[in-house]
Amino acid sequence: MSDTSLQSSGPGRPKDLAKREAILEAAKCLFLRHGYAGSSMDAIAAHAGVSKLTVYSHFTDKETLFCAAVKARCEEQLPELFFEFPAGATVHNVLLNIARGFSQLLNSSESVDLHRLMTSLGAQDPQLAKIFYEAGPQRLLAEMECLLGKMDQSGQLRIESPKLAADQFFSLLKGGANFRLLIGCGEPETEAQQEQHARATVEMFLRAYRP
Secondary structure (H helix, E strand, C coil): CCHHHHHHCCCCCCCCHHHHHHHHHHHHHHHHHHCCCCCCHHHHHHHHCCCHHHHHHHCCCHHHHHHHHHHHHHHHHCCHHHHCCCCCCCHHHHHHHHHHHHHHHHHCHHHHHHHHHHHHHCCCCHHHHHHHHHHCHHHHHHHHHHHHHHHHHHCCCCCCCHHHHHHHHHHHHHHHHHHHHHCCCCCCCCHHHHHHHHHHHHHHHHHHHCC
């Protein structure tokens, strides 16, 4: 389908998902390679193999595209399905799946590069930092808070403040290893180390909040 036919499609018709994915992949690549200011919508369109008009038909501006790219990266490792608490599921297994996904996200080169980029840009562009936080970390915290609230209501955990507990859970997973990785004096954890750390975090968390 040509860009022209895409634009002329009737109202309410779904967008071309393949092109949307290509645009998101191009955005993630260029934002990390050239920074936010150094990545133009023209360059992103060229990298994705679409017209700039197509980019704007999916994302109204660069801020919207950046937000979508950050959210997409988080959802690759931590899809919303992870934060569900279906009947019959054990608290331990649900939390362990989240811990594993978050650990993989923390240790990915994309995540490390993006956090370094935001650390350097945050003071210069507080609005961009806010967009990043709301699209990534805040979304994960909100979903975790909701999940822990359900676990508290089920009686399997006793949590006075699900919001605080969500923050504690992710902070435990980050630990010193992630800080060393971000400042360049550490290496990503191996799969075995990630698994050991994820299990230890879940066990500590459950010891604190089990009734």
